[in-house]
Amino acid sequence: MPTYTAQALVLHRRSLGEHDRVLTLFTKEHGKISAIAKGSQRATSRLVGATEPFTHLRLLLATGRNLDIITQCEIVNAFPALRTDIERLSRAAYICDLLDVFSHDHDATSSEAVFDLTCAALLLLTQPSEWLDSIIHAYDIRLLEVLGYAPAIEYCAHCGEPLQEPPFGFSPAAGGALCKRCHHTFLDAFPLPADALTALQTLRTASPEALLHYSPPKAVLPYIERALRSFIRFRAERPLRTVEFLDSLRAAVN
Numbered sequence: 001m002p003t004y005t006a007q008a009l010v011l012h013r014r015s016l017g018e019h020d021r022v023l024t025l026f027t028k029e030h031g032k033i034s035a036i037a038k039g040s041q042r043a044t045s046r047l048v049g050a051t052e053p054f055t056h057l058r059l060l061l062a063t064g065r066n067l068d069i070i071t072q073c074e075i076v077n078a079f080p081a082l083r084t085d086i087e088r089l090s091r092a093a094y095i096c097d098l099l100d101v102f103s104h105d106h107d108a109t110s111s112e113a114v115f116d117l118t119c120a121a122l123l124l125l126t127q128p129s130e131w132l133d134s135i136i137h138a139y140d141i142r143l144l145e146v147l148g149y150a151p152a153i154e155y156c157a158h159c160g161e162p163l164q165e166p167p168f169g170f171s172p173a174a175g176g177a178l179c180k181r182c183h184h185t186f187l188d189a190f191p192l193p194a195d196a197l198t199a200l201q202t203l204r205t206a207s208p209e210a211l212l213h214y215s216p217p218k219a220v221l222p223y224i225e226r227a228l229r230s231f232i233r234f235r236a237e238r239p240l241r242t243v244e245f246l247d248s249l250r251a252a253v254n
């Protein structure tokens with residue numbers, strides 16, 4: 001059987017028979033693939049820890065007839081700090097969910113950039129931060145940007161003019177933020193306060209260090225959430241499973 005190597009993040013896993021699992025992996029080299037982790041449901045298997053979602057692995061795989069098979073596996077980073085804190089765990093799960101929704105099997109287009117972006121976001125999630133959602137919202141915008149679906153937030157999504165003078169709007173159908181002239185052209189448009197637009201721009205460009213210290217005014221948080229979520233919902237082929245869970249967590253904390 002031909003073999004190949006890959007660096008991979010585990011997106012999710014499912015049981016296959018009594019002992020095996022099928023892992024959905026996002027690899028740096030080949031994009032999203034599915035592979036069998038033989039024996040990984042046995043308590044004594046070396047692969048037990050390696051099949052946990054968002055574990056970073058270095059793999060040797062054998063090309064199978066239907067699914068490829070993991071033949072060697074080394075854990076690069078298991079992100080233990082994300083597994084003991086429900087706030088961080090839920091956001092790491094969201095990142096994997098978003099990546100799964102927006103990636104296609106065996107499509108290696110931009111896979112290296114996407115892989116590095118995702119590892120960087122998971123690493124940032126392990127750090128103390130002012131506002132934990134800055135990391136996932138920055139990831140929302142930057143992942144869409146790398147994949148070519150970026151929302152327009154510097155220029156009007158409809159007429160292309162710079163967004164200088166409020167009031168602004170936001171429309172998923174238009175492709176992002178709207179200037180005051182185009183605001184009413186789209187039925188799905190809703191108001192976007194200038195502070196919320198500035199926050200979206202900051203999330204798009206801030207350095208990792210700056211993101212950890214960034215916290216926008218509380219009043220604009222619902223607008224950031226609504227803009228990004230509606231945009232992702234419009235673009236994605238299926239709803240994100242982790243969103244409701246994140247919502248209930250946020251409600252419990254506030």
Ligand SMILES: [Zn+2]
Pocket residue numbers: 156157158159160161178179180181182183
């Ligand atoms: Zn416009």
